[in-house]
Amino acid sequence: xxxxxxxxxxxxxxxxxxxxxxxxxxxxxxxxxxxxxxxxxxxxxxxxxxxxxxxxxxxxxxxxxxxxxxxxxxxxxxxxxxxxxxxxxxxxxxxxxxxxxxxxxxxxxxxxxxxxxxxxxxxxxxxxxxxxxxxxxxxxxxxxxxxxxxxxxxxxxxxxxxxxxxxxxxxxxxxxxxxxxxxxxxxxxxxxxxxxxxxxxxxxxxxxxxxxxxxxxxxxxxxxxxxxxxxxxxxxxxxxxxxxxxxxxxxxxxxxxxxx
Amino acid sequence: xxxxxxxxxxxxxxxxxxxxxxxxxxxxxxxxxxxxxxxxxxxxxxxxxxxxxxxxxxxxxxxxxxxxxxxxxxxxxxxxxxxxxxxxxxxxxxxxxxxxxxxxxxxxxxxxxxxxxxxxxxxxxxxxxxxxxxxxxxxxxxxxxxxxxxxxxxxxxxxxxxxxxxxxxxxxxxxxxxxxxxxxxxxxxxxxxxxxxxxxxxxxxxxxxxxxxxxxxxxxxxxxxxxxxxxxxxxxxxxxxxxxxxxxxx
Numbered sequence: 001x002x003x004x005x006x007x008x009x010x011x012x013x014x015x016x017x018x019x020x021x022x023x024x025x026x027x028x029x030x031x032x033x034x035x036x037x038x039x040x041x042x043x044x045x046x047x048x049x050x051x052x053x054x055x056x057x058x059x060x061x062x063x064x065x066x067x068x069x070x071x072x073x074x075x076x077x078x079x080x081x082x083x084x085x086x087x088x089x090x091x092x093x094x095x096x097x098x099x100x101x102x103x104x105x106x107x108x109x110x111x112x113x114x115x116x117x118x119x120x121x122x123x124x125x126x127x128x129x130x131x132x133x134x135x136x137x138x139x140x141x142x143x144x145x146x147x148x149x150x151x152x153x154x155x156x157x158x159x160x161x162x163x164x165x166x167x168x169x170x171x172x173x174x175x176x177x178x179x180x181x182x183x184x185x186x187x188x189x190x191x192x193x194x195x196x197x198x199x200x201x202x203x204x205x206x207x208x209x210x211x212x213x214x215x216x217x218x219x220x221x222x223x224x225x226x227x228x229x230x231x232x233x234x235x236x237x238x239x240x241x242x243x244x245x246x247x248x249x250x251x252x253x254x255x256x257x258x259x260x
Numbered sequence: 261x262x263x264x265x266x267x268x269x270x271x272x273x274x275x276x277x278x279x280x281x282x283x284x285x286x287x288x289x290x291x292x293x294x295x296x297x298x299x300x301x302x303x304x305x306x307x308x309x310x311x312x313x314x315x316x317x318x319x320x321x322x323x324x325x326x327x328x329x330x331x332x333x334x335x336x337x338x339x340x341x342x343x344x345x346x347x348x349x350x351x352x353x354x355x356x357x358x359x360x361x362x363x364x365x366x367x368x369x370x371x372x373x374x375x376x377x378x379x380x381x382x383x384x385x386x387x388x389x390x391x392x393x394x395x396x397x398x399x400x401x402x403x404x405x406x407x408x409x410x411x412x413x414x415x416x417x418x419x420x421x422x423x424x425x426x427x428x429x430x431x432x433x434x435x436x437x438x439x440x441x442x443x444x445x446x447x448x449x450x451x452x453x454x455x456x457x458x459x460x461x462x463x464x465x466x467x468x469x470x471x472x473x474x475x476x477x478x479x480x481x482x483x484x485x486x487x488x489x490x491x492x493x494x495x496x497x498x499x500x501x502x503x504x505x506x507x508x509x510x
């Protein structure tokens with residue numbers, strides 16, 4: 001059968017995947033701490049259209065279409081939104097907050113929408129909006145015997161957490177576990193704006209990274225104008241390949257009608 | 261048998277192959293660093309047709325040259341620069357001018373124009389498929405620091421040049437062939453390397469140089485000439501039908 005038929009089918013399939021990625025980005029335009037994915041493409045296999053004997057071998061390599069590459073997570077800074085809530089934290093620059101997920105697993109996020117929750121034993125602890133504990137630099141939950149209240153917590157740029165008592169005295173309490181990765185694009189996505197460590201990302205690296213800003217949340221880094229222009233490109237590329245598919249079909253029809 | 265029948269068939273086969281190549285160009289309109297393929301066709305060698313007259317002492321009279329149709333001579337890759345897309349991503353690099361990023365594989369050096377790189381878990385600059393990008397002495401180790409790439413391809417970390425991207429450029433660029441995954445291979449070991457005279461741009465990706473308008477036009481040409489050839493075959497078929505069934509009828 002005619003190769004062009006399969007080539008254009010591969011392109012249509014790949015553009016569909018492209019659309020899915022764009023769709024996911026667009027639907028997360030308001031998700032706090034969301035990082036967009038950029039689809040990538042690569043040529044599919046090439047092979048010679050025919051074998052020729054004798055003489056210098058001419059270039060007869062014909063491609064068989066396109067296939068989706070690994071989507072690239074883009075860790076560009078999202079817009080900072082001032083919320084006024086002192087338990088909302090954002091990171092400027094690289095770095096992730098460390099969160100304890102279910103079954104003691106470690107999750108990493110850029111979403112610093114935190115709160116203080118009451119424990120069953122009467123104590124208090126710093127947790128995120130899903131109720132998962134926020135971990136300090138030694139991977140321990142940050143617990144308080146007394147509820148310091150929203151205004152009783154001060155977080156400095158280096159992630160140091162200070163507690164202000166009733167007399168207004170400020171004492172250093174804990175340090176947020178801010179982690180970086182050698183290859184953040186290799187992190188796995190665990191839904192929401194959570195990431196998890198993989199072989200590709202390398203182990204988490206502790207130490208000074210980014211600048212923690214109190215009273216702000218980092219918005220999604222999806223930009224609508226960019227997604228819209230990508231969507232137009234994807235749609236047109238899909239259309240173009242569907243035209244080629246029609247042409248290939250038309251050629252087949254004519255070959256079949258040779259004996260009319 | 262009628263020569264025209266075979267000539268028109270070679271035309272149909274040829275147009276199909278042209279469509280195959282167009283389909284691949286169209287499929288890759290969004291592929292970074294894609295270089296457009298073009299089919300170069302050639303007619304079969306001319307033969308001289310001669311008419312033979314007379315009985316006892318035949319006279320010959322040349323009628324003129326004739327050839328038996330057309331075939332694909334080779335596929336030429338157009339190495340024109342693709343459009344530049346600004347991405348602001350540190351590990352996206354684009355080239356202007358004739359040259360390729362050098363990629364290290366188990367089978368030796370390969371070349372690509374797709375600068376969609378990243379840093380792997382060892383801190384090495386790699387392509388999308390995880391193949392190391394070559395510097396002056398093998399893979400480039402950048403660690404987890406932010407780096408800059410200047411126009412000459414020097415990689416700068418904290419103001420110090422740590423390595424330089426190895427940009428390969430060839431004397432005879434037409435000897436490079438595609439093997440898929442946006443990668444080229446040099447098929448001529450005698451192909452001399454020349455100095456890269458273009459520039460390297462960080463934070464940009466080079467788009468495909470396939471232009472949908474050109475491709476759609478070539479597609480129309482291909483499908484229409486396919487149709488014409490098909491008509492010619494039908495016509496010759498009709499002629500043969502007449503000759504076989506009607507001329508000889510008593």
